[in-house]
Amino acid sequence: MNRTNEEQEKAIAYYDKISGIYDYISNCYYKKSRDYAIKELGIKKGQTILNLPCGTGVNFKFFQRKLYNSGLIIGIDLSNGMLDQAKRKTKKNEWTNVDLILENATKIDQKWLEQYSEKKGQVKIDAVFCDLGLSGLPDWRNIIDNMISILNPNGRIVILDWYLDKPSLRGKFVKWIGKGEVDRPIWQYLKTKVSDFKVDDSFNRGGVFVASGTKKNKNTKYNYGIFS
Numbered sequence: 001m002n003r004t005n006e007e008q009e010k011a012i013a014y015y016d017k018i019s020g021i022y023d024y025i026s027n028c029y030y031k032k033s034r035d036y037a038i039k040e041l042g043i044k045k046g047q048t049i050l051n052l053p054c055g056t057g058v059n060f061k062f063f064q065r066k067l068y069n070s071g072l073i074i075g076i077d078l079s080n081g082m083l084d085q086a087k088r089k090t091k092k093n094e095w096t097n098v099d100l101i102l103e104n105a106t107k108i109d110q111k112w113l114e115q116y117s118e119k120k121g122q123v124k125i126d127a128v129f130c131d132l133g134l135s136g137l138p139d140w141r142n143i144i145d146n147m148i149s150i151l152n153p154n155g156r157i158v159i160l161d162w163y164l165d166k167p168s169l170r171g172k173f174v175k176w177i178g179k180g181e182v183d184r185p186i187w188q189y190l191k192t193k194v195s196d197f198k199v200d201d202s203f204n205r206g207g208v209f210v211a212s213g214t215k216k217n218k219n220t221k222y223n224y225g226i227f228s
């Protein structure tokens with residue numbers, strides 16, 4: 001299910017516009033799911049976390065509770081407005097381990113990481129967090145594949161997003177407010193790609209899920225579990 005360029009441009013213009021008030025909505029509505037998702041990332045001091053899309057950087061203060069300004073937070077988003085808010089937070093908190101990049105999520109792949117490492121010194125990604133992004137991003141399956149491909153062996157991927165399998169008024173509203181789709185089988189796809197898969201789809205009256213997994217490596221045993 002590809003989104004047209006026009007839809008993408010409209011979504012970015014929309015996020016530019018609402019960037020100043022975005023945190024008020026997000027902090028209230030996604031508190032429980034975000035707390036849970038961040039635990040699932042299993043962040044340790046000194047690690048590198050990629051947040052795609054990072055939006056206004058709502059997650060950064062939670063990452064920092066584990067990182068203590070060590071390691072690296074790479075935040076990627078295509079909206080200048082949203083990134084400006086993330087920059088503001090970074091400056092205000094004097095975080096020195098945050099790198100904010102204006103880029104299309106579809107461009108983040110192994111080649112991108114190689115080029116990034118050439119500039120910054122070798123960068124290894126320990127965890128990827130895709131929150132409220134894949135429901136609106138084009139080529140979302142490809143993005144999941146790319147995120148897993150750039151992870152370190154045994155790296156963690158966590159996705160927080162919407163999934164409503166039946167069309168409903170609520171679904172239409174979420175689609176309108178979030179400028180994304182609500183019926184993409186995102187966690188179902190992730191399940192086929194990682195080990196230690198886990199999903200909790202009980203957030204926000206069953207509309208929001210948090211799914212997580214570990215990058216497969218040759219020595220990993222498969223363990224698919226569902227908590228819902």
Ligand SMILES: C[S@@+](CC[C@H](N)C(=O)[O-])C[C@H]1O[C@@H](n2cnc3c(N)ncnc32)[C@H](O)[C@@H]1O
Nearest residue numbers: 015053054055058077078079082104105131132
């Ligand atoms: C609902 S917000 C989520 C932001 C953040 N992850 C959070 O949970 O608060 C969706 C974000 O996706 C970004 N976005 C949309 N299309 C994108 C693309 N193709 N590449 C990168 N970011 C994109 C928007 O600019 C917006 O910041």
